[in-house]
Amino acid sequence: MDKKYKIFDSHAHYDDDVFNEDRDGLIKELNESGVIGILNCSSSYKSIAKTCELINKWDFIYGAVGIHPENADEFTDERELEICKVIKNNIKIIAVGEIGLDYYWDKNPSREIQKDVFRRQMKIAENENLPVIIHDRDAHGDTLEIMKSFPTVKGVVHCFSGSVEFAKECLNLGYYIGITGVVTFKNAKKLLEVVKEVPIEKLLVETDCPYMAPEPNRGKRNKSDYIEYIIDRIALIKEIDPIQVNIHVNDNFYRLMQLEKYSRI
Known part of the structure; x- marks a missing residue:
């Protein structure tokens, strides 16, 4: 990675089994090459402990x-009680x-x-005064309805896949828009319009690794330093x-997550 960037990956899954063989070495290498922060997001009950x-x-x-x-x-x-306990016990x-919500797969829960x-x-987020990381796939209407019912909760709609109009609805609620490597794909016309229309002050960058590696690494196992390609495309x-994109997206993340101390570019 070109060390001109200081990358904060706002959404990753380094607990995933695909990292079992080289997890520690890879994470150490990423930190040494300019990745200054990672937000690891759990997805299953098992992944919370990981x-x-x-x-x-x-x-x-x-x-x-x-x-x-x-x-x-x-x-x-x-x-539910266990999740609340984990939050309270780890700053x-x-x-x-x-x-x-994910309505794409029929095999998903109802x-x-x-x-x-x-x-x-x-x-839980409302009670603990924490932001949320929202997954929305083919469920824009229901997702927005639930977001609106918790007006004091803010967060990011990660791996954004909606329209410009949906993005504006999310922005009106105080949410940020998460941009993945999809923005580098040739068929990402809708997302390009979203990036163009959404103010830079409301964008976050993320890998969702090990998934969705950006071009020119599409199809490979994704990792946090690949965010440089996302930053370049947004610019x-x-x-x-x-x-300036790098500075803005880092500032945005720390503002949303209420992290006061960090290293600027």
């Missing part, structure tokens, strides 16, 4: 805890997530189960200096 292990081991990794909609049937009263848990679990985790779309 996320906690990562943030306890690495100073520059923070955590978000929550149950992904694909695993909504794992959410129970007991586990490096800075968000609730990855939570939300829509009613997903919506109930989404609401309950939004309530091209918005016709501004890429270093």
Whole structure:
């Protein structure tokens, strides 16, 4: 990676099994090459403990805890209390997530189960005064409705896949828009319009690694230093200096996550 950037990856999954063979070496290498921070987002009940292990081991990794909609049937009263306890006991848990709705896969839990679990985790965020990391796939209407029902909760709609109009609705609620490597794909015309229209002050950059590696690494295992390609593409779309993009997206992340101390470019 070109060390001209100081990268904060606002959404990653280094607890994923695909990193089992080289996780520690890779994370150390990323930190030495200019990745100054990572937000590791849990998705399943099992991944909450793995996320906690990562943030306890690495100073520059923070955590978000929550149950992904694909695993909504794992959410129970007991586990809800456990999530709250994890949040209270670790100051490096800075968000609730990855939570939300996913209507793309028929095999996912029912829509009613997903919506109930989404609401309950939004309530946790409200009670704990934490931002949320929202997953929304083919569920824009229901996602927006639930977001509106928790007006004091803010966060990011990660891996944004909606229209400019949906993005503006999210912005009106105080949310940020998460941009992944998809913005580098040739068929990402809708996302290019979103990036063009959304103010730079409301954009975050993320890998969602190990998924969605940007061009020219599409199809490979994604990792945090690949964010340089996302920054370059955003700079091209918005016709501004890429270093300024880097500064803005880092500032945006720290503002949303209420992290006061950090290193500027």
